[in-house]
Amino acid sequence: MTQDAATRQRLQFLVRVVQRESDHLALTDRRLYQQPFTSARAIALQDNPDEAERVEAFVGRFGRLQDTLGDKLLPAYLSAEGESPGTALDRLDRAEQLGLLSSADEWLAMRKLRNQMVHEYIEDPNILADALNNGHRFVPILLDVAEALTQAIGRRGWLQ
Template sequence: MSRLPDDLAARLRFLARVVDRECKHLSQTDARLFAEPFTAQRASALDDDPTQAERVEAFVSRFARLQDTLGDKLLTSLLRAIGETPGAAIDNLDRAERLGWLPSADEWLAARQLRNRMVHEYVEDPAVLADALQTGHTLVPMLLQAAERMLGELRGRSWL
């Protein structure tokens, strides 16, 4: 077990707690929203169904938040902890893939583009929203797996 600087160790413990909570929240929202397929018809009815509209907003927000926390915060801190110098996002993602923390940097980037589509385009076209949400739903396991692998790395090094 290598000794980390106190500030980095505290940051990693904090981020681990945040990621754990975000995974739990995303999983719960995902299960509720996708108990049945999300169709363009369901998307068209959101204005008249505030409960579903709130679930959509929660899913999009939680999907984006977990991806941001993992990719922008935990990954860079974890790279620092193992003695690497974080670089551009794509370089960090490639490194995380090589280390086995991400299944695929390309899949991660596709999820990032999807996140942007869910956030910005859905208001105008229910079919785009439905497609984006269903695709996001299929990517939730990848996010959860990446979270577990990074947290597993922390546990394996006795940093948690």
């Protein structure tokens, strides 16, 4: 299947965005998790603006990468393949079938966590620490999906 120039440019642009977002998330993840994130660290955020900014950056970058992958790059890739992107659940199921992600259910769990971290101000330090630690555990999965999609697009010759 040949792709028109606009489709290729869109895919190339989204891959560049995903690569940049992946790099930023990985950097923030390394900086935030040099030591375990505990409820004591969560309590100390009010007195440590640098740490609070790192937490905010982590949450924002986690959510942004997941949004870009699931809501932009994956549908664009499926469309370029000649498939109807369908609903979010359809896209996730298809991505799992194609081996682009290991589990649609795991992605939905990440989405729920992302929504909790982004849309709810978490006051309980234990809940905040748990949410952030769960996000940290999901980072490699997000980065793997980004890499799998990038490689799939590259194999089709759409990155040239």
